[in-house]
Amino acid sequence: MATVVVEIGLGLDTIPTPTHMGYTFDGWYTKPDGGDLITTSTVFTESITVYAHWRKEVLFEVPVIITTTLPNGTISKNYTSTLSATVTKPITWSLTSGNLPEGLRLSDDGKITGMPVCVGTSVFTVQASNDAGNVVKTLRIPLRNLIRLGLFTRQTSFA
Numbered sequence: 686m687a688t689v690v691v692e693i694g695l696g697l698d699t700i701p702t703p704t705h706m707g708y709t710f711d712g713w714y715t716k717p718d719g720g721d722l723i724t725t726s727t728v729f730t731e732s733i734t735v736y737a738h739w740r741k742e743v744l745f746e747v748p749v750i751i752t753t754t755l756p757n758g759t760i761s762k763n764y765t766s767t768l769s770a771t772v773t774k775p776i777t778w779s780l781t782s783g784n785l786p787e788g789l790r791l792s793d794d795g796k797i798t799g800m801p802v803c804v805g806t807s808v809f810t811v812q813a814s815n816d817a818g819n820v821v822k823t824l825r826i827p828l829r830n831l832i833r834l835g836l837f838t839r840q841t842s843f844a
Contacts, residue, residue: 696726703737723735786803
């Protein structure tokens with residue numbers, strides 16, 4: 686523990702700023718948790734102990750989109766697929782160009798859901814973002830329309 690001597694009724698000209706690997710220094714306070722922030726304007730009237738407050742640094746990596754293909758969809762059938770990236774959380778997903786098939790939507794957690802209504806292939810670009818940056822990838826969803834055919838045979842007898 687270091688000691689700094691200040692004359693009663695005065696303050697500090699400068700505030701020491703310590704470092705601690707993996708943490709950000711938030712300031713000197715009058716209590717271990719909470720308390721009043723000590724600044725160069727603080728006037729000391731008695732001897733006190735002050736406490737360094739730290740905040741753990743959260744390091745983020747730029748996500749890399751792992752999803753390379755999406756499953757085919759079928760008209761009037763529920764569709765669900767989830768986009769994935771190398772970094773788990775927090776990632777926010779968005780559509781940056783093109784359009785999802787009509788009836789489908791992309792949520793910010795990377796889920797594509799809904800019931801498509803038109804045949805064809807939609808090509809679109811998604812973006813995965815976090816505090817470290819963002820990355821985009823172009824994907825496609827082919828949609829088809831399946832119909833059920835009933836086949837009947839008639840038995841004919843030949844004499």
